[in-house]
Amino acid sequence: MASPNSTFTELVTTTLRNHPKTIYDNVSNHNAFMRRLMERNNYDTLAGGTEIVQNLEYAENSTYQRYSGYDTLNQQASDVFSAANFAWRNMAINVTASGDVIRMNSGSTTQIADLVKARIKNAITSFGNGFAEDLYSDGTSTGQINGLQALVADAGTGTVGGINSSTYTWWKNIVQSAAAPLQGGGAITPSSTTIESLMLHLWLALTRGTDSPDLILASNDYYAFFETSQTSIKRYADSKLADAGFTALKYKSADVVHDSSASGMPSAHMYFLNTKYLRLKVHKDANMTQLAERTPTNQDAVVIPIIMMGNLTVANRALQGVLKA
8 A cells, every 4th residue: 555655746746747838837827928938939948968059040240241343252250159058057846745744634535636736736836936036037046047137138238148248249138228218318217208219219229120029028117107108099919918817018019018026027127028039948857857756864744856957048139128217
């Protein structure tokens, strides 16, 4: 006869058989950025490597020239980056239960199954909240992925993917600062009457032909400014976001979605994202993967770790932008 502990572990394993999709669905149901990545299939599983390699969609090449007749063509070697390299980051969540709780619920299959469901639901929700917060992070905490504050930095600079954007300026993201606007002139105080002017010039700076932002993430204050500015001409985003529970407006061809500070979104910010160039990459053996049950030597308990190893990458920083105070 199986022990209560082994029954608990077996039920966790069975319930979590499809856990990567379940957990990612939970994250994407609470985070519009993650949802857009999953909709685009911007999600890769990798077999290994010392780093995560992200091929670049844009690299500087100085051999472009105009010529006529027998002019000599420029065949000089060009200092071109073909890829950025991102460090692996590690995350974990544990499904736990103390021995006495397991034994008290072991009298019937229904009781212990309900216990398992409750513990898994808590773990999935907790992971979803933590990972959603990491998506906005600056990546400086131990094991934390590169979030938007790293990839789309307030200064536009920084070393991202091993490339120093102060040296290679084509690797900077675009910054629209209300204190020093892209359009020139003096500082602009963000409000419902000025927010569109700030948004417009950032949009123009990020548009290359048909390539333009498809998702704008806004903090409480900036979203309120934008919605108030749209009172008479308000346009709502497509039904996919609405069906997922997000209230989203349209700005030109992009969806504008609010996210709160509780999710890690910094105040007085809008991120203009071209999500075509953003990808989540994870290791195939640590893709919300359940590890073997652990029994602490000094506790009467069962601990079942679930781990993830990966990072958020960007292939083109120049087409990502941030609007800030």
